[in-house]
Amino acid sequence: MTKDGVGSRDGGPVGPVVHGFPHLDTVRAAITALHRRLSPEALGRYAPSVLPADVAFADADDLHLGTQRIARALVRHFRLPDARMIVGFRDMEYAASVELTAGPEYFIELNNRFRTHRRDIGAALAHEVTHVLLHRLGLSFPGTGDNEILTDTVTTYLGAGWLLLDAFREDAVSRQKLGYLTPEEFGYVLAKRAVVFDEDPSPWFTSPQGYTAYTRGRDRARRDAGRPPLTAAGWSGRHRYARDRRYAREHPSAGGPASGAYAFEHGPDGAMRVSFPCPTCHQRIRLPVRGRIRARCGLCRTILECET
Numbered sequence: 001m002t003k004d005g006v007g008s009r010d011g012g013p014v015g016p017v018v019h020g021f022p023h024l025d026t027v028r029a030a031i032t033a034l035h036r037r038l039s040p041e042a043l044g045r046y047a048p049s050v051l052p053a054d055v056a057f058a059d060a061d062d063l064h065l066g067t068q069r070i071a072r073a074l075v076r077h078f079r080l081p082d083a084r085m086i087v088g089f090r091d092m093e094y095a096a097s098v099e100l101t102a103g104p105e106y107f108i109e110l111n112n113r114f115r116t117h118r119r120d121i122g123a124a125l126a127h128e129v130t131h132v133l134l135h136r137l138g139l140s141f142p143g144t145g146d147n148e149i150l151t152d153t154v155t156t157y158l159g160a161g162w163l164l165l166d167a168f169r170e171d172a173v174s175r176q177k178l179g180y181l182t183p184e185e186f187g188y189v190l191a192k193r194a195v196v197f198d199e200d201p202s203p204w205f206t207s208p209q210g211y212t213a214y215t216r217g218r219d220r221a222r223r224d225a226g227r228p229p230l231t232a233a234g235w236s237g238r239h240r241y242a243r244d245r246r247y248a249r250e251h252p253s254a255g256g257p258a259s260g261a262y263a264f265e266h267g268p269d270g271a272m273r274v275s276f277p278c279p280t281c282h283q284r285i286r287l288p289v290r291g292r293i294r295a296r297c298g299l300c301r302t303i304l305e306c307e308t
Contacts, residue, residue, distance in 0.1 A: 017170055017177050019213075020184055021220060023149050027185055028282040030141070030153035031192065035281040035300050037139050047197045049159035050077050052204055055122030063089075063115060070122050071108070074129045077160060083132055087125070089115055095178055098128040100135045119206075123167040123178050126160035127151060133158075148180040156181075156189040162201045165190060165210045183210065187217020195221075196280060196300075224279040227261045229287070231305045238307070245289060248272060264289070274308050 035043070054073040057066050064087075071085040087108045098108045108128045114121050130151050134140060139154075141147045155161040164179045165186040177183065190201055191214070205211040226232045228241035241262070248264035249272065262276040265286075272289040281300035287293055289308045296303050 017168075017175050018182050020182055021188065023181060023185055024188070024220075026141070026146050026149045027153050027181065027189060028277070030150040031157060031189070032282045032299075033139060033141075033150070034154055034157060035283070037137055040301050043158075043196075045079060046077070046158040047199075049162060049193075049197070049199060049201065049204075050074065050122075050126070055126075055163060057118040057121060061118075063118070066118070067110075067121055067125075071125050071129070074122070074125055074160060078129055078133045078158065080129070080133060080136070083136075085125070085129065085132075096124045096128050098131050100131060103132075103136075106132050120163075120167045120176075120178065123163035126155050126163050127179060130155040130158070130160070145180070152179045152181040152186070153189050155179075156186055157193050159193065159197075161186060162190055162204055162214075165214060166205050166207050168210045168213060169207050170209050183213030184216045184220070187214035188221050189217070190214055191218035191221035192280070194218075195225075224277075227276070227279070229262060229274055229276060229306045229308045230279065231292075231307050233307075245274075278302060278304070 050073070054077070055070045057070070067087050068085075071087055075081070075083050075085060082104050084105045085108055086105055087110060089110050089112050091112050092109065094111065096108060096110050098106055100106070108125065110121065110124055114124060134151060134154060139150070141150045152161065152164065155164065165183060167176065167178045168183045168186075169176050179186065181189070193199065194201060201214065202211065205214065226234060226237070228237045233241065244262075245264065252266045252270070252272075262274050265273050265275065267273060273286050274289050275284050275286045277283065278285055278297040278300060280302040281297060283297060283299040285295065285297060285304070287295055287306060287308050291308065293306045293308055294303065295306055
């Protein structure tokens with residue numbers, strides 16, 4: 001059974017919302033793991049994202065019928081046609097939980113607070129249905145915390161995590177955040193998806209705080225595509241890369257400095273190579289150091305223009 005937290009003043013644990021990018025390494029590892037598990041063609045089946053109309057909860061909707069309708073919409077989106085979600089409500093510490101069994105029926109429990117906060121039922125269910133998807137794919141990370149970050153990342157990358165970010169609200173007297181990623185990390189993954197699937201999620205946000213977090217995450221994601229040896233790197237990045245490359249050539253036994261994003265290495269034949277993470281899937285790529293190169297990532301097939 002998985003249990004997923006929510007912080008708010010009107011239900012669930014209360015505490016300050018963490019901001020920034022403390023889990024970014026795990027998020028990137030989760031994106032890589034997802035690309036390794038699903039081919040580009042399989043990933044493409046998760047377009048478009050879940051649309052607001054698919055998970056809208058009208059005032060006149062019956063609680064249980066409306067919840068089951070949203071659950072079915074998410075099952076369809078995550079391409080789990082033979083899975084049936086049975087959703088109930090009860091008092092609990094966490095936002096939601098799901099029993100991961102062999103299926104085809106999966107029992108999801110939602111915190112009783114969602115009886116009155118119906119606009120966020122889609123967000124809570126999206127995370128739980130993703131747990132079912134990952135269970136069926138056999139994709140997991142060791143440790144509960146990292147596995148929950150994997151779940152949030154996959155939920156977002158496959159088109160339903162914008163609901164979790166839109167459920168983030170914070171003001172002087174109250175706060176709510178669903179999931180384990182920070183709001184900015186949700187924005188980061190959402191921006192990564194937006195590039196791959198050519199989507200603009202901006203019009204879907206009803207939460208001003210969620211939209212602001214998305215823009216901050218988008219700025220961080222754009223930095224991934226502007227780092228050397230990619231040609232989109234700015235002047236300062238190219239200058240630093242040229243300096244590090246020169247040092248690596250002059251000190252082959254030392255292997256050259258590693259910036260964290262790229263690293264130089266020398267082969268048995270003395271030829272120098274540079275390794276760096278793909279800006280799309282974050283798998284490391286190795287290229288010969290020989291000037292302008294067009295390369296293709298072997299995992300996600302992104303075409304990369306490089307100046308090595």
